[in-house]
Amino acid sequence: MSEIAGTRPALRWAVHASVLFLVVLWVVPTLGLFISSFRTADQIATSGWWRAIFPSEQNLTLRSAAPDTQVQENGLYVIEGNLFDAGTTARISKWGISSREIDAFEPGQTAELRKGGTVTVQANGDYRMENTEEFTGSRGTRVFVTAELPPEFTLDNYHKVLLAEDSTDSMAKAFFNTLTVTIPATIIPILVAAFAAYALAWMDFPGRALLIAAVVGLLVVPLQLALIPLLKFHLNIGIGKGYLGVWLAHTGFGMPLAIYLLRNYMAGLPRDLIENARVDGATEFQIFTKLILPLSFPALASFAIFQFLWTWNDLLVAKVFLIDASGETTVMTNSIVELLGTRGGNWEILATAAFVSIAVPLVVFFAMQKYLVRGLLAGSVK
Structure with a gap:
């Protein structure tokens, strides 16, 4: 009976236990970081966050x-x-x-x-x-x-992190710098990859199979391998270090995954839909903008989540392609590293800065997570 279609698998409890374990493994540290961000230095030094409500x-x-x-x-x-x-x-x-x-x-x-x-x-x-x-x-x-x-909770940590007059303490500027890097670095590769994915999925031209193979091959190229050559290329063409350079770097590093994900999704759309549009006289651009893009929103949203989280939490690319010696373009990850180096004992400041850093990705993830699985399964089932 266990092999009959439609019956519950014998190890369903193990699947549920594994999912519960992963949820707890993720939620508990996040909750601890959130609680610690409201505690004083003395309280953090003497007791764990799970005792925050006790004397x-x-x-x-x-x-x-x-x-x-x-x-x-x-x-x-x-x-x-x-x-x-x-x-x-x-x-x-x-x-x-x-x-x-x-x-x-x-x-x-x-x-x-x-x-x-x-x-x-x-x-x-x-x-x-x-x-x-x-x-x-x-x-x-x-x-x-x-x-x-008695237990004590304070907003002073957030005031020091977000509103401190000293630029080394304040993360407000780093917060907006990170948004300046992340938003264009998420939108640009989606726009470019969507056109490329449509061409690879529904347009016949010589060398299409080779291009698809090249995109798959680029997925396994290490990021660190291209950093220095790409930086030298930027310097040679006059881009230098700045927001434009880091946007182009994130676009280049995120393009293979974007094209691969969107191409698989678009290739799984009904062929009759595309052919009927062509018979009705629609151009390729009209098919792409009015038909393919609206239907491909789950795949676009799933990649946007990945790209946003990657660029928001990035430190390596920002270190290489941004000039942050004056603090004018410092991103949040670099600001937290500086806090860790200069204020290694101020755990309340570090906890607050870290939670501020993950707050925006959490909002983005929970707002778009319903599209994540649908986009990841793109092209896996016909």
Whole structure:
């Protein structure tokens, strides 16, 4: 019975489990990156993103108020206040006045200061410093605390990444630079490849089979093999490094896949449809624009997804064909690499920058993913 057409395969559960595994494998890191982009540096350093909604225990270095806030009470100089910012509901479990012994005291205990006087710290962060002599200095006393802090989410990371005045921190310019590279580099190869695919699918001319074989052969040519020769060619003809050069580079590297995908789809369209249009007097251009292009939209959309994702996430081609020393044409991938090199410890900034980088591809993919499978199956079934 298992071999009868129409029955469910015995390993259907394995297929569903594999699909579920792949979905989880993709969704979990993306969700973690999204949550981390709203967390502070201390929270990221002390707990994983899956504990973002729970209180976390952190080691903090805080300061008391400056000596100029001291008052006299019963012959003693007193400084009082709270170590935490207003509205913070943290609870201190251990504290100390030396970086070597940050857990030397319990809340409510009193410690002797090295410059004289005492300090008492309560669990809620309240402190009281007393001394028979006047406190001196321009800064408050350092207090090391181990405290349980409530979960905190902030938009400061996005403000630093997108709106920072420093060009090395802001990704707003890199965002628009990436759009400037990606949109033309997606549209141009689609326009050119659509004409070529129609000719290879429905027009008879000498050498058509050889051209199709050449297109298939170009699919396996490594990208790295053509970078330097293509750059030298651009320099020789006066294009140089710039947006035009990177557009043409992405167009050339994406053309074989575009022609192959669109040609297979167009070749699978009903022949009677094309012949009837010719009998009615339609020119090849009219058949292409009014008949073939509307019917080939799934294939066009599927390639657009691939080309957009590739050019948006590209770093190598942008490094070779764009001048980014001044930061005027820096793309987002290069901006993230620079953040990683200069701010290796600022994981909250890196997480935010990375999520900003993948936000647009996610929107494009989910908006056009219904055409992806239809386009990929182009020409596979007659």
